[in-house]
Amino acid sequence: MDGFWPVEDVLTYLAGSWRVERTVRDLAGDAEGRFSGTTVFGPLDEGGLLHRESGTFVWQGVARPAERTLRFLPGPTPGTALVRFSDGRPFHDLDLTSGRHIADHPCAADLYRGEFTVRDEHHWRAVWRVRGPAKDLVLSTAYTRPS
Template sequence: MGEFRPVPDVLAYLAGRWRVERSVRDRASGAEGRFDGITVFGAPEVGTLSHGGLSHEESGTFVWLGVPRPAARTLRFLPGPTPGAADVRFADGRPFHDLDLTTGRHTADHPCSADVYRGEFTVRDADHWRTVWRVAGPAKDLLLTTDYARVG
């Protein structure tokens, strides 16, 4: 991908509904899976965030080894040090990663036990962005690629 779209206000950019398509590949076994669903970046429930930000609610179907099952997750995107940045947290408030899309591209790391998640975030245009997480360590060797397309 050559050109990235700078995002001056990351929370304003993300707000709304996004179609999500995620491929998951276990690089050790060669197994592959897919998630299809919707992510809504919206106002958090009262009392869940004391500093504003957005709630990230993802839901859909994850197919692994041919078996479909419902899947969902919740993240919190809090305002970062500048409007182009955010502090991403798990639903319970634990830190996940930083995010700064002022250049349209960002990399972030997240240690999880002995494994390390390295994420690359790229903004293509006003309605499309992508994340690629590479997970490496003794427990996991995964590649997760997620494409987001704005709905509506």
């Protein structure tokens, strides 16, 4: 990617439906999986967006339905967001005003480091590098607005 596409307001940018393609690489075990599905960012009553992802995850040749739900709440500065798990626990912050953001999420002994990049109004990416005593993963997700 040559450059990043700045986003004035992350919640406005994300609202709506996105096609999702994700690869999950286990670097320790040299295995790879794929998720394909849809993410919908819909309004929350208390403000912000409810992120609902659903699709199919294929790991070692076995396909399974997969889903997750997150909450994207207005952040501390205009145009930013605080991402929470569905139960309200903090996940990470998100500021795409420069078109790129790096966030960390410690999880037990593992560290998740996410890099979020925006290419244009219809394409953005999230790449999580997970390192710890039990994990050595790269999760790369491409989001595309359906035409």
